[in-house]
Amino acid sequence: MKITALAGGVGGSKLAQGLSEVLPPDDLTIVVNTGDDFRFFGLYICPDIDTVTYTLANLSNPVTGWGVRDDTFNTFETLHRNGSPAWFKLGDRDLATHMERTRQLADGKTLTDVCRYFNKTWQVKHSILPMTNDPVPTIIDTIEFGMLPFQEYFAKHHCEPTIKQVIFQGMESAQASPAVLDALHASDAVIICPSNPLLSIDPILALPQIKEILKTKYVAAVSPIIGGKAVKGPLAKMYAEKGIEPNPVTIAEHYRDFLECIFIDNQDENYGKDIQQSGIIFQSTNIMMPDLPNRKRLAQTIINYLETI
């Protein structure tokens, strides 16, 4: 069974890692959000792609979920000491990734080429693809600061500003990469990882053709909300600001146009009935993935379920 997983950063990388443990390389493609990519001190940074890639390469920092394990921070400590606006923290070994990526992009390579290069370099066998080779920077329109490039909202202002609107700049002329479209067309099912729907998954869905393909596929999602809270990140706060209750029902509704099934946590089983009423199947299990055994377990549960369809 061929699977395409749609993923953002930390949450997405956990399930992607689990899936990579239970599926052979040819049967899994991970399509990653690039809306949070940005240029920082001249370097091209792809936070979600790096988080997923470092995780599958067993290079990731197990404490933060992002960055490289056992990294040093001598460059950024120097930037701080000099008073530079170093609000996005990059480790010295992590910097090598951004420098090589920037070099290859300046050389005319696509982001897809660059991802493949790093997968090869770090012997990641499963395909990790950026959703697009075109820049589609997410802009957060906030009450307090007006328009903020995503990482300024997220990392500089710690998600504190109130969101009026999320804008995917450049989306009108962007295309999903050919490799992404090929993977989706070839897949038997699509799994939406427990990433932020508004910030991590919506950019992927906003690309031309993606939703249309998803409507023809069996699509299962894993809820990023457990017990009314996001496992990580500003999702619950963002939903509250929109007047939407953060729970598995509203997550399922967000994907209603193409979603067949949602995996929710055991403690949210009481929402099952409401989910079913909107015509979506729910499966309740333990969806927390603090470590590799739990990631593998949840991935196996999802694959086992999909094999029954």
Added chain:
Amino acid sequence: MKITALAGGVGGSKLAQGLSEVLPPDDLTIVVNTGDDFRFFGLYICPDIDTVTYTLANLSNPVTGWGVRDDTFNTFETLHRNGSPAWFKLGDRDLATHMERTRQLADGKTLTDVCRYFNKTWQVKHSILPMTNDPVPTIIDTIEFGMLPFQEYFAKHHCEPTIKQVIFQGMESAQASPAVLDALHASDAVIICPSNPLLSIDPILALPQIKEILKTKYVAAVSPIIGGKAVKGPLAKMYAEKGIEPNPVTIAEHYRDFLECIFIDNQDENYGKDIQQSGIIFQSTNIMMPDLPNRKRLAQTIINYLETI
């Protein structure tokens, strides 16, 4: 007495440091070659400016003469391990300089603004100016490899290729910065540091107006050649490839259009007669500057001499 010094990298930085020890900040401007600037992994690197600035800021690595003292190399070790073309070695703390410079240039600042920012950050009191705000990359036309950007000749190929020609790309539309022209106009004398005439000083001289201003000033040079050898770098080899003997006479002749006086090493005193025959005064002294006392001593000797004129 107001002095403008023209400088390249390591050799220039030594005399510039000596001069900064014997002249008050208002009386010394150091104009630095930017022909060796290049973009590397997306970052804008200015090797000569950084060498001069680190030296005057007491941040420089005393062993290599370039880079930052007590630096680590975690980013570049990672690039090497991954197989990236990391042939120009940058330390982790040094990288912070290139990142901040790249950020400020992308923000619309001039290279002069950026130099002033770093001088202020590191409390360098004497003015260090890039010769121009325009990119004028030096290209080395070689027999073995054809056209090589300067740092590929210098750092990647260790000056081994045979030079056919040195090209200052973009010079036809470049201008010396207004600050450089102001400093030169205001100076009572100009000192050409013991830098490579062909690679470090000629780019400065090739800018419009510079030679014309020098013809109106008292100009003294310090020979970069001692005992037929360059203290550092490929100068002697380059001269040999051009069929020119590397000695203080040929150095003086290189600057003959505007040079009044050349400081040569005691061991080269025998060349004095030939120098005088071309109408240039020579002063022989110990021109080796391995440490700060020697840099200060030579700077004081030059200033004492200029004060007698």
